Amino acid sequence: MSDLDLLGAFPAYGEEGPVLNDWDDAEKSLGVVFPEHFKRFLGVFGGAKFDDFLRVYRAGAENPNVDLVHRTLAARETMERTRDEIRDLLAERGSSPSELVRWGGTDNADLCFLIPHEDPDRWAVLTVIGRGDEYDLYEGPVEGYLLRVLRGDLVSEVFPEDFPDEEPSYEHNPRI
Template identity: 35%
Template sequence: MNAALARLTDVVPPPSEPRNTDWDAAERRLGVVLPTDYKELIRTYGGSNWDDYLYLLDPGCPNDNYDLVEWEDQQTEALEGLWEFEKRPAELADAGSRVIPWATTDNGECLYWLVRAGRNPDEWTVMVNEARGDRWEHFPMNCTEFLAAVLQGDLRSALLSSRFPLTGHEFRRLVAV
């Protein structure tokens, strides 16, 4: 277990049953290898809701609304259309750079990995995009480090809800609807 995940499990005890995911199928569909920390995060918590606000996307999530592969398809298409009219974030200026969603919120903010050409997936960092707007934030850490830091109050995003995180954390694994 990586250090950030260990911190996270101290803050929010995980479900007793690990989530089994067909990573080969998911990565084939996405066309990328996913970060190791994310795979550990999903194995530990699965697709889930944190503090009644943030949704952790999961390939093959029992709740189809939060399937990572489906979100990646939708967001890629939406952003391509958006960037015909709005400026891309500076972090995406290099050829081959892109974003892949890994979480979303009740308000519509989206949390992405910043994928840069030639970078190992374990080096991907976090980008947050405001709901229905063109503001972005970049955090030079992996998704598990980001989630742990936000939940512990060590990190604050100007784009995420001021009511997140809650003082007493709430967690629920997503199930089929």
């Protein structure tokens, strides 16, 4: 089973239905070409909320608070102005805050990013605490990172001790 399948096996509730993402607009607006594995991830989990805490955004959501493009553009500006340690980390990787893609966020204002790479298999996940200096860097796709956090295989420096729940679940909300 793939990591995406294993994530999908967690208990779910909420609305059923297809998750629609506007990939053409997102790629054009953000200046990136998304890897197919990320498109599949958002095709399943766009709009979902894990353990009533971590929201996954959707490309083309009408609500700007959960729209991948809107949230990314706002976060890029913030990260450029305020986070020296993140700018340094990205510079070491040959990247910058202007390339980050914000795929999700938490109720604590934590920011979940992708760090693009020319090789689609080398995109990484960067999760930054909303207030403080902590961050997680995961070399791999979003679904791998999220699965390992939810199963307790990876202890996040960013998320609170009570996330995830003992029995993780998610709310499926494809129209958010």
